[in-house]
Amino acid sequence: MAVERNGAEVTPPRPAADRTPPPPGARLAGQAGKTLLLGLVAALAVWGAFPLVSAHAWPALGALAVVTALIFSVYLSKRRIPLKYLLPGTLLLIAFQVIPVVYTASTALTNFGDGHRGSKQDAVVAIQGASVRQVPGSTEYGLTVATRGGTLVFLLADPSGGTFVGDAKGLRSLDPSSVTVSGGRITSASGYSVLNLGEANARGAEVTALSVPTPDGAIRANGLTRAFDGKASQAYDAGCDCVRDTSTGHVWRADNANGSFVDSDGQKLPQGWRVNVGLRNFGRVLTDSRISGPFLRTLVWNMAFAVLTVLAQFALGLLCALAMHSPRVRGRSVYRALMVLPYAMPSFAMLLVWTDMFNQDFGLINKLFSLNVDWLGQPWTARAAVILVQLWLGYPYMFLVSTGALQAIPKDLQEAAEVDGASAWGRFRQVTLPLLLVALSPLLISSFAYNFNNFNAIRLTTEGGPFPPTDSSVGATDLLITYTYRVAFGGQGAQFGFAAALSLYIFAIVAIISAISFRRTRRQEEVYS
Amino acid sequence: MRIRTAGVVAAVSMVALVVAGCGDSSTKSGGTGTPSKAAGGTLVIWADDQRTAALKPFADKFGKDNGVTVQVQAISKDLQTNFVTASQSGKGPDIVVGAHDWIGNMVQNGAIDPVQLTDAQKSGFADIALKAVTFNGQVYGVPYAIENLALIRNTDLAPNAPSTMDDLVAAGTALKTAGKVTNIMSLQVSQTGDAYHIYPLFTSGGGYLFGTKANGDYDPADLGVDKPASVAAFQKIAAFGEKGSGALTRSVTGDNAIPTFTGGKAAFLISGPWAIPDIKKAGLHYDITPVPGFAGGKAAQPFVGVQAFYVASKGKNKALAQEFVTNYLTKPDLQVALYQANPRPPALTTALNQVKASDPDLQKFMDAGKGGAVLPAIPQMAAIWDPFGKAEAAIIGGADVPSTLAAAAKTITDQINK
Numbered sequence: 021m022a023v024e025r026n027g028a029e030v031t032p033p034r035p036a037a038d039r040t041p042p043p044p045g046a047r048l049a050g051q052a053g054k055t056l057l058l059g060l061v062a063a064l065a066v067w068g069a070f071p072l073v074s075a076h077a078w079p080a081l082g083a084l085a086v087v088t089a090l091i092f093s094v095y096l097s098k099r100r101i102p103l104k105y106l107l108p109g110t111l112l113l114i115a116f117q118v119i120p121v122v123y124t125a126s127t128a129l130t131n132f133g134d135g136h137r138g139s140k141q142d143a144v145v146a147i148q149g150a151s152v153r154q155v156p157g158s159t160e161y162g163l164t165v166a167t168r169g170g171t172l173v174f175l176l177a178d179p180s181g182g183t184f185v186g187d188a189k190g191l192r193s194l195d196p197s198s199v200t201v202s203g204g205r206i207t208s209a210s211g212y213s214v215l216n217l218g219e220a221n222a223r224g225a226e227v228t229a230l231s232v233p234t235p236d237g238a239i240r241a242n243g244l245t246r247a248f249d250g251k252a253s254q255a256y257d258a259g260c261d262c263v264r265d266t267s268t269g270h271v272w273r274a275d276n277a278n279g280s281f282v283d284s285d286g287q288k289l290p291q292g293w294r295v296n297v298g299l300r301n302f303g304r305v306l307t308d309s310r311i312s313g314p315f316l317r318t319l320v321w322n323m324a325f326a327v328l329t330v331l332a333q334f335a336l337g338l339l340c341a342l343a344m345h346s347p348r349v350r351g352r353s354v355y356r357a358l359m360v361l362p363y364a365m366p367s368f369a370m371l372l373v374w375t376d377m378f379n380q381d382f383g384l385i386n387k388l389f390s391l392n393v394d395w396l397g398q399p400w401t402a403r404a405a406v407i408l409v410q411l412w413l414g415y416p417y418m419f420l421v422s423t424g425a426l427q428a429i430p431k432d433l434q435e436a437a438e439v440d441g442a443s444a445w446g447r448f449r450q451v452t453l454p455l456l457l458v459a460l461s462p463l464l465i466s467s468f469a470y471n472f473n474n475f476n477a478i479r480l481t482t483e484g485g486p487f488p489p490t491d492s493s494v495g496a497t498d499l500l501i502t503y504t505y506r507v508a509f510g511g512q513g514a515q516f517g518f519a520a521a522l523s524l525y526i527f528a529i530v531a532i533i534s535a536i537s538f539r540r541t542r543r544q545e546e547v548y549s
Numbered sequence: 550m551r552i553r554t555a556g557v558v559a560a561v562s563m564v565a566l567v568v569a570g571c572g573d574s575s576t577k578s579g580g581t582g583t584p585s586k587a588a589g590g591t592l593v594i595w596a597d598d599q600r601t602a603a604l605k606p607f608a609d610k611f612g613k614d615n616g617v618t619v620q621v622q623a624i625s626k627d628l629q630t631n632f633v634t635a636s637q638s639g640k641g642p643d644i645v646v647g648a649h650d651w652i653g654n655m656v657q658n659g660a661i662d663p664v665q666l667t668d669a670q671k672s673g674f675a676d677i678a679l680k681a682v683t684f685n686g687q688v689y690g691v692p693y694a695i696e697n698l699a700l701i702r703n704t705d706l707a708p709n710a711p712s713t714m715d716d717l718v719a720a721g722t723a724l725k726t727a728g729k730v731t732n733i734m735s736l737q738v739s740q741t742g743d744a745y746h747i748y749p750l751f752t753s754g755g756g757y758l759f760g761t762k763a764n765g766d767y768d769p770a771d772l773g774v775d776k777p778a779s780v781a782a783f784q785k786i787a788a789f790g791e792k793g794s795g796a797l798t799r800s801v802t803g804d805n806a807i808p809t810f811t812g813g814k815a816a817f818l819i820s821g822p823w824a825i826p827d828i829k830k831a832g833l834h835y836d837i838t839p840v841p842g843f844a845g846g847k848a849a850q851p852f853v854g855v856q857a858f859y860v861a862s863k864g865k866n867k868a869l870a871q872e873f874v875t876n877y878l879t880k881p882d883l884q885v886a887l888y889q890a891n892p893r894p895p896a897l898t899t900a901l902n903q904v905k906a907s908d909p910d911l912q913k914f915m916d917a918g919k920g921g922a923v924l925p926a927i928p929q930m931a932a933i934w935d936p937f938g939k940a941e942a943a944i945i946g947g948a949d950v951p952s953t954l955a956a957a958a959k960t961i962t963d964q965i966n967k
Contacts, residue, residue: 135657135928137637146659149862150687153663160667218616221590221869228867242665243872250665290657290685290928310963372804381731381800382809396740397799397946485740485939489948490956492939506935513654513931514630 128520134513151254158249162205165220166212186232301521337418363416371480399496461541596646603890643864653928663687678896681855690857692896698851699917706816732815739802742938749849753842754782769929775958792947837913853921932964
């Protein structure tokens, strides 16, 4: 059996086999290869360490050191044979399975999403920065960035010909005779070294940070050639943990449980921050009427979609495989190549092409069969259409794996059954199919899990539709994943925290179904092997 | 031995992976990075594919004049999302180019800064363009192009511009009965609807999405979707739907609306400046007029969208980015070049005047956009598109108008208040 033969390859040799010395040539090559690869590990570790050190990412650096040390200790040691086999797989498992799940779970405990991406400090900076306005009626200056003794200053020229120098202390007049003004900007001034644009930009952070206090506000650079007298109309006050409008006195208090500044009327400032919300996202999945209401209906269709898709694909794939398996069919390789074609085409493009083909007025299907069916506009035809598309896309895969499994079934079993007088159907039903299923059940289960969450199959064809006129949140072909996607991302921007909680629920559903199926398959395997 | 070597191979790739993973987190936590080697630093601009090509020569010139390096990077998919995410992790560009209705979301994520334009600079722009990039009383971007819907008609099939929607449907129906076309008109609807394209008819019927505050901003607290005026508007739209005259049908989608017109299957197309290259390629004789309203109804207001440049809050060369956006983009040359790369009317009046003579379509699109409504940039608008579009599709398919709109309004309110 293909699967078992495959399994034998990764079974570690018994310790006894290790004691017999391998031929010297192989041993030398092995040593050289090992040295080279471990050298590569060391090189990669060093290469990765530098940016981590410069970014002061100490936990990440620690992880890097531990992983590298672990690899070296395991592969340089003569013992720890089992670990030599387990380590790569375990590390990959941690990187690709455990970390994403842990990250998703930790995201689910926050309000991470649009408007709540950064820290409170980020939000305060954004609020204050966004509230800077030009002081009404104030002067616009031509700006020249210059230095005096290494300190950055602004040389400013106003439209009436006045010239000034400004620094963090304030604005002072410059003697017009000591400066040259051209095009509304100071081009040189005695005692100051003027920076050109490139030089000024090299100190851009200082330019942006410098504000020259004035009675009404502060002069700030606007770009590198102009300056304006501006004032932040909203300022954060740590004392009351609130944002205050400096002109009207309106106050937005920090709501640290939700990560927003809220005023007494409940109006929020747009810029919020990321906070821990505990299990609130999980609770919201259960209490949100848009989710809990149609949940069961969607789950039923979701199950039906996944089961019907897999069964239809498997039935058609197996049928083709059986037909191609018969030695009487001529040109089998040509047929097989043709049959794999849908599998070889990019499914994204094919899904869009199929959607066009189902168009009521312009679609190929209605034209070909002289029909006038609104395929994607009615619940049942739309459901049939998406399953049909999935059948077309997926049966070549089932054909390929069935062909492989069929070839692995010993011929003598068939012959023995024939001698015993079994009919063709009986031979298939009693001998071929059970043996096939033992090999293919794990594939069918994984295919089910894949189709259960087959986002593209719906998103790129019906987008979940058709939708009942009275409820635009869930359509007839919506899967849990497409419909929760709409809830999490369809509103005012993305809500990653909520989406993470939803995906953990879906993960739990798929995991439970798969676990049950695998347990049943194991029982079946015990019967037939 | 062979297997053991394989294990080391896997381990090596594992370390590479850990390194890559940590590299990612390093920039997030630190973001200090090494200072740029170039004398004046590197100004990074993100734009979509088409605009990248047009920007390159100007960016190079700006860089050469000022002793800095300017990189224009094409982000072909999900530019806004990528920008907001990258900006949060400190890896974003200094300048981003995009539609004005991104402003609300970019501001709530603290990703862009206001730009300070002088009164003289402001007066150079079309009023509506400036209004579009103003959010909460602050100007957040420098606009360079304006776009809106218009009625494009095949003058061989329909020599006269219809003055009302009813005239249009009558003319289209006559053509269809005569077998010259297959569709009365081509206005994209699709199974999930299209709020942007139906909006002119919606307003002509008297409907509105959001009320306006005293200062002219949209007011998210006043949702108009299921108000009697909007119901009346959709009843008029339903009369042209699949159960009515059949002018509007869900089988016309964003993919086939323009090909239907260029293929001569419809004499009327409601679309924007982006449809013109295809129509010219098809060699059709066409004319552009404002989208007509219903007979006896209000004027049909298309949404006016503006493409603009924004200064990233967390860019590493903010001063230079401001310099580029406020002092360089406000000159007509670049706006003309961007027009040549993608023919949409320039937002700067002097630039428009330069190109208007050689391209009469521009003025026609501008005329069609006159009196149009600025596409709302408030974050709440994101909650409108999907439910409103689906309600439109359902009504065009023949669903009951008041109950459908009531359901859509409830969905929208739920989303806004959540």
